[in-house]
Amino acid sequence: MKSQRSSKDRPLYMISVAAQLAGMHPQTLRIYERKRLIKPKRSAGNTRLYSDADIERLRLIQRLTQDEGVNLAGVVRILELEDRIARLQAELDAARAQASQAERRLAVEIQRVRQSMRADIVHVPRGGIVRRSDCR
Secondary structure (H helix, E strand, O other): OHHHHHHHOOOOEOHHHHHHHHOOOHHHHHHHHHOOOOOOEEOOOOOEEEOHHHHHHHHHHHHHHHHOOOOHHHHHHHHHHHHHHHHHHHHHHHHHHHHHHHHHHHHHHHHHHHHHHHOOOOOOOOOOOOOHHHHO
């Protein structure tokens, strides 16, 4: 999953190509950058470079503003919440993995304790108690 994410985050497109892919004017991308809705990478020559993830984000912004009627302040809040949800989901996944690993370790330890206790189990027949010295 990391390799998929890193390939989506790789800066590939100059602003004119990114704008065309997102279906908007390059000036709109500059406005979104000023409003911190998008943060393109920069080349050594300070040219804006957009990734596939940036293009997806631009399309989402466009959908929210044009189709849903959300203003840019609302878009900022929605994107913040989506980022927070993604972080919390990653934390939850990590916690679940830790819990699963702890359950496996606990099951192994329980099995080990059960096996160590089997040597000390003494059979008591019905109707009487057998002293430990009588069992040997």
